[in-house]
Amino acid sequence: MRRVIIAGNWKMNKNISESIDLANSIKRSLYDIEEVEIVICPPFTSLSDVNEITMETNIKLGAQDCFWEKEGAFTGEVSAGMLKSVGCEYCIIGHSERRQFFGETNETVNKKLKVLLKENIKPIVCVGEKLEERKSGRTFDVIKDHVVNSLAGISKEEMVRTVIAYEPVWAIGTGVNATKEQAEEAHKYIRTLLGQMHGDDVAKSVRIQYGGSVKPENIKELILQEDVDGALVGGASLKADSFVQLVKNCL
Ligand code: PGA
Numbered sequence: 745m746r747r748v749i750i751a752g753n754w755k756m757n758k759n760i761s762e763s764i765d766l767a768n769s770i771k772r773s774l775y776d777i778e779e780v781e782i783v784i785c786p787p788f789t790s791l792s793d794v795n796e797i798t799m800e801t802n803i804k805l806g807a808q809d810c811f812w813e814k815e816g817a818f819t820g821e822v823s824a825g826m827l828k829s830v831g832c833e834y835c836i837i838g839h840s841e842r843r844q845f846f847g848e849t850n851e852t853v854n855k856k857l858k859v860l861l862k863e864n865i866k867p868i869v870c871v872g873e874k875l876e877e878r879k880s881g882r883t884f885d886v887i888k889d890h891v892v893n894s895l896a897g898i899s900k901e902e903m904v905r906t907v908i909a910y911e912p913v914w915a916i917g918t919g920v921n922a923t924k925e926q927a928e929e930a931h932k933y934i935r936t937l938l939g940q941m942h943g944d945d946v947a948k949s950v951r952i953q954y955g956g957s958v959k960p961e962n963i964k965e966l967i968l969q970e971d972v973d974g975a976l977v978g979g980a981s982l983k984a985d986s987f988v989q990l991v992k993n994c995l
Pocket of ligand 1: 956
């Protein structure tokens with residue numbers, strides 16, 4: 745059985761005091777929920793303070809990116825070991841905003857994936873097509889390129905510890921989510937690819953989140969799809985009310 749996983753990606757929002765408020769509200773409302781795995785991913789600057797709040801609770805802490813080197817002269821970067829030391833159990837990598845604005849490629853995602861797995865942090869690897877790629881019938885090609893190359897060279901055991909987020913770029917922050925049928929079609933395809941790479945047992949165990957304009961109103965129909973195992977949530981994770989409701993609507 746794959747446990748539903750809802751992760752809030754706060755992106756570049758919330759200073760420290762705002763982060764503390766939001767994390768406290770989420771904890772207060774969701775402290776007794778075990779059926780859904782709950783992850784929040786504040787900006788780097790808030791990780792330490794939010795960790796004080798979520799430590800030893802059912803709310804897990806995640807980061808939004810990392811660098812693949814262990815340490816050294818890499819101004820501005822943060823290593824997986826540093827994320828571990830601040831309490832991160834998860835880390836998003838390969839988000840489309842990083843691919844679009846910061847030169848992230850499948851190759852750099854793959855390096856980050858390996859270093860996170862080594863540090864025992866669970867990677868959330870984002871994949872998904874742009875609007876023009878969908879319109880020109882290349883959705884599956886793009887998904888295959890992202891999945892096969894971002895996830896290359898890891899063991900079956902490491903694959904099972906990895907979460908995939910299918911995030912069609914045209915659905916992110918637009919208010920237009922993929923329909924449940926579009927999401928299921930892509931997720932099923934990703935699972936088929938995982939089966940080819942690692943066998944059916946592994947494919948069946950890996951959790952695949954959907955991301956892109958997920959709200960309390962549409963989460964239920966999405967997670968009812970056979971291959972949709974949760975969501976990576978941007979905008980709706982920034983207010984306690986909507987994030988809490990979204991998690992509760994999964995129950
Ligand atoms: P959104 O963002 O929920 O605001 O569409 C999702 C994401 O980018 O992870």
